[in-house]
Amino acid sequence: MRKASTDVLPAEGGLGDEPLLAVENLHVEFATRAGVVRAVNGVSYSLGPGETLAVLGESGSGKSVTAQAIMGILDMPPARIPKGEIRFRGTDLLKLSDEARTQVRGQRIAMVFQDALSSLNPVFTVGWQISEMFRVHRGMSKRDAYNKAVELMDKVRIPAARQRVNDYPHQFSGGMRQRIMIAMSIALDPEVLIADEPTTALDVTVQAQIMELLAELQRESNMGMILITHDLGVVADVADKIAVMYGGRIVENASVHDIYKTPAHPYTKGLLESIPRVDLKGQELYAIKGLPPNLLDMPTGCAFHPRCPYRQDNCVTDNPPLYEISGTRSSACHYWREVLDGDQG
Amino acid sequence: MGRYVIRRLIQAIPVLLGATLFIFVIVFALPGDPIAALAGEKRQDPNIVLILRDQYHLNDPVLVQYGYYISNIFLHGDFGRTFAGVPITQLMAGKFQVTLNLALVALIMEAIIGVLLGLWAALRRGQAIDTMILAATLLLISVPPLVTGFVLQLWLGVWLKQTVGTEIFPIAGINGGLRSYLLPGFVLAGTSIAYLTRLTRTSLVETLRSDYIRTAIAKGLSRRRVIGRHGLRNALIPLVTYLGADLGTLMGGAVITETIFNIPGIGLQIYQGVYLREQPIVVGIVTILVLVYIVANLVVDLLYAVLDPRIRYE
Numbered sequence: 001m002r003k004a005s006t007d008v009l010p011a012e013g014g015l016g017d018e019p020l021l022a023v024e025n026l027h028v029e030f031a032t033r034a035g036v037v038r039a040v041n042g043v044s045y046s047l048g049p050g051e052t053l054a055v056l057g058e059s060g061s062g063k064s065v066t067a068q069a070i071m072g073i074l075d076m077p078p079a080r081i082p083k084g085e086i087r088f089r090g091t092d093l094l095k096l097s098d099e100a101r102t103q104v105r106g107q108r109i110a111m112v113f114q115d116a117l118s119s120l121n122p123v124f125t126v127g128w129q130i131s132e133m134f135r136v137h138r139g140m141s142k143r144d145a146y147n148k149a150v151e152l153m154d155k156v157r158i159p160a161a162r163q164r165v166n167d168y169p170h171q172f173s174g175g176m177r178q179r180i181m182i183a184m185s186i187a188l189d190p191e192v193l194i195a196d197e198p199t200t201a202l203d204v205t206v207q208a209q210i211m212e213l214l215a216e217l218q219r220e221s222n223m224g225m226i227l228i229t230h231d232l233g234v235v236a237d238v239a240d241k242i243a244v245m246y247g248g249r250i251v252e253n254a255s256v257h258d259i260y261k262t263p264a265h266p267y268t269k270g271l272l273e274s275i276p277r278v279d280l281k282g283q284e285l286y287a288i289k290g291l292p293p294n295l296l297d298m299p300t301g302c303a304f305h306p307r308c309p310y311r312q313d314n315c316v317t318d319n320p321p322l323y324e325i326s327g328t329r330s331s332a333c334h335y336w337r338e339v340l341d342g343d344q345g
Numbered sequence: 346m347g348r349y350v351i352r353r354l355i356q357a358i359p360v361l362l363g364a365t366l367f368i369f370v371i372v373f374a375l376p377g378d379p380i381a382a383l384a385g386e387k388r389q390d391p392n393i394v395l396i397l398r399d400q401y402h403l404n405d406p407v408l409v410q411y412g413y414y415i416s417n418i419f420l421h422g423d424f425g426r427t428f429a430g431v432p433i434t435q436l437m438a439g440k441f442q443v444t445l446n447l448a449l450v451a452l453i454m455e456a457i458i459g460v461l462l463g464l465w466a467a468l469r470r471g472q473a474i475d476t477m478i479l480a481a482t483l484l485l486i487s488v489p490p491l492v493t494g495f496v497l498q499l500w501l502g503v504w505l506k507q508t509v510g511t512e513i514f515p516i517a518g519i520n521g522g523l524r525s526y527l528l529p530g531f532v533l534a535g536t537s538i539a540y541l542t543r544l545t546r547t548s549l550v551e552t553l554r555s556d557y558i559r560t561a562i563a564k565g566l567s568r569r570r571v572i573g574r575h576g577l578r579n580a581l582i583p584l585v586t587y588l589g590a591d592l593g594t595l596m597g598g599a600v601i602t603e604t605i606f607n608i609p610g611i612g613l614q615i616y617q618g619v620y621l622r623e624q625p626i627v628v629g630i631v632t633i634l635v636l637v638y639i640v641a642n643l644v645v646d647l648l649y650a651v652l653d654p655r656i657r658y659e
Binding site for chain 2: 071073102103104105106107110111113115118119120121122123124125132133136137168170181184
């Protein structure tokens with residue numbers, strides 16, 4: 001049972017043609033002393049139930065800002081959303097009242113953050129922090145809520161959950177802390193889970209376990225998941241589709257299979273080639289030349305042109321649209337054909 | 346937790362010894378002979394001088410004198426005598442209580458006004474009220490208590506009494522009960538209020554920027570709960586440290602305030618002690634103030650462990 005005030009949102013059930021979550025031409029900018037930083041410039045993506053969308057990009061590409069806009073946790077001001085829609089089950093979240101927005105947040109769209117140590121409150125026990133979800137949003141008694149917290153800790157496979165429920169975040173290892181963060185985020189069975197670099201702060205071995213856990217939880221509950229990462233290796237196993245972001249916009253949409261085999265944007269291609277490979281041991285590793293764009297002073301035309309090996313004259317003046325390659329693929333490059341063919345202009 | 350308490354208690358011992366030794370040596374190094382000062386301009390009988398010097402161990406090396414002094418304090422609770430023969434403890438009885446009352450009134454004012462103003466400024470950061478509060482604290486910090494003291498005596502003591510007809514804030518002595526402590530308490534707390542306001546503001550602003558606050562918002566909690574539960578609990582930690590340590594500062598700072606408001610506490614006593622070169626009074630009172638500092642800091646450290654679970658296990 002949901003609280004009455006969430007009724008502004010469509011109830012659960014059939015979705016019809018509408019995706020579970022659709023971001024449409026989203027723009028986010030920040031007012032800073034140096035000027036307006038356009039962090040997100042017309043991002044669109046959609047997510048269905050049970051689907052995993054990986055959003056890939058380097059720091060400053062706008063991937064996290066987009067996620068924070070969906071959650072409604074941007075600091076406004078300095079942030080501003082001048083254009084765009086974020087439709088959840090057909091309702092534009094940006095048009096909701098603050099109160100209605102709060103009802104969606106955490107309960108229907110939840111988020112896992114990167115660094116679980118700083119993202120968990122140091123002065124409360126993990127049991128208190130997980131059970132808070134049930135106490136505040138479900139009006140449960142303290143005892144029932146704690147039992148639910150233990151259940152959740154079991155579910156994310158924290159050993160001896162009942163003994164550890166009264167421990168503080170700093171008493172757990174990095175991987176265990178991230179599990180607690182995940183337990184807290186899935187507490188109220190959200191329909192969408194946003195994981196913002198959930199494994200970046202962790203050891204490689206632990207990374208795999210956390211990704212596995214996320215994938216498993218998703219299968220069980222059929223929630224849609226947005227996985228934000230800069231690590232191509234992390235997404236291969238779990239994602240259904242990938243959106244690559246650069247300079248605040250999506251430069252390539254593709255399925256996981258396609259993107260690894262035949263990238264259609266020079267940036268994606270550069271990313272793939274800069275992954276170390278065993279069979280190329282001893283050879284110099286490829287690196288994308290240059291620096292990420294300065295969001296205060298974006299290059300003219302295509303934002304990637306200063307670093308692009310495929311650059312032609314029109315790239316400097318014309319910003320490429322997202323060219324549709326097939327039903328599920330698109331690339332924001334005038335020369336996507338050449339990139340696909342591997343023919344370096 | 347138990348081990349933490351014991352460790353902190355043991356750590357307090359060298360601090361106490363070091364601080365008292367420091368004061369003792371400084372007062373020892375002051376020019377002038379206390380026995381000679383006793384008689385003023387009169388000539389003294391050399392034999393009596395010898396006996397007195399022996400009685401006060403003045404012929405021994407400074408470290409031995411310190412040894413006598415500190416062992417008398419801890420073994421017999423004896424802080425020594427004035428040169429006129431009155432035990433320091435007897436001299437201080439009652440006066441210590443008066444100063445403690447004054448300092449506590451000031452501390453409570455500081456805590457309430459400072460924290461509330463700081464929270465208000467933090468929650469309205471960058472707005473007019475924030476700027477006004479910051480300007481007010483700057484004023485409080487810049488104006489010495491000597492000035493605030495006399496101005497408040499005049500405005501709230503004299504003028505208000507003339508306007509209303511009855512005395513609301515007594516301007517001297519402690520015969521008016523709690524009311525007598527209000528004006529001097531505020532004057533004593535003045536700069537501390539200003540510093541605590543700024544500290545509270547910074548601490549809360551800083552806390553509200555942290556990742557776990559973002560998590561709390563993402564959990565769908567109300568703004569009230571995010572700030573009140575998740576923010577405040579963390580922002581309070583540095584404030585407790587400041588407040589605890591400030592109790593000692595307030596008691597020490599009471600010298601000026603007690604002189605302005607003619608309050609018979611240890612501040613006034615220390616003032617007279619210095620004036621009359623009564624070294625045992627000065628060393629005795631300062632030693633007690635050091636003890637207050639140490640105890641207050643110990644309490645702060647223990648409170649810290651209660652407020653911040655990360656401390657307990659380190």
